Amino acid sequence: DTGVSQDPRHKITKRGQNVTFRCDPISEHNRLYWYRQTLGQGPEFLTYFQNEAQLEKSRLLSDRFSAERPKGSFSTLEIQRTEQGDSAMYLCASSPGLGVDGQETQYFGPGTRLLVL
């Protein structure tokens, strides 16, 4: 399977614990996105990488959230001191950037479902 993969698929943790999620994008995709999705809502943008550079970060993202893409390939999203409100599906998407027609197609991974008790 050459699609976007995420690990783990499910995570249950206790409030106050740290968690880390991994995303492996489609090979050679230079753009990588993290989103959070709660029930009944659309994906909410968290952050965006162009290669290894983090170019955009939502102002909704608290200091407890940090993301890295050290070699421009896989990415990690860490949440420190988790809160119950962090419970959500965390989605990763990658894209090859803008095509010649100006279109950017994002390919989403299956997500990591986080439950904070």
Place this chain on the structure above:
Amino acid sequence: GQQVMQIPQYQHVQEGEDFTTYCNSSTTLSNIQWYKQRPGGHPVFLIQLVKSGEVKKQKRLTFQFGEAKKNSSLHITATQTTDVGTYFCALGSWGKFQFGAGTQVVVTP
């Protein structure tokens, strides 16, 4: 910032019927994308619209971008059970995408 509203929030459709879902913005858009998310699945890209008044078709799906580039619609004809899911529009700008809340579609056989 830009706000995007999707209506209706829920759509119950009899198999074989047509329906339309709408995406409205308070500001002029440079482009708009549509995604479909099946129950328990992840969003899948359907299409991107860029030009004013643009109409694109994918089999039974017709996508339209308004003349003023402030709204978009997705029309599905002869709905099938495979059309079940949530349809999202998304506004893209410089690597930052804003998704609407989606229209959840339920199809009754």
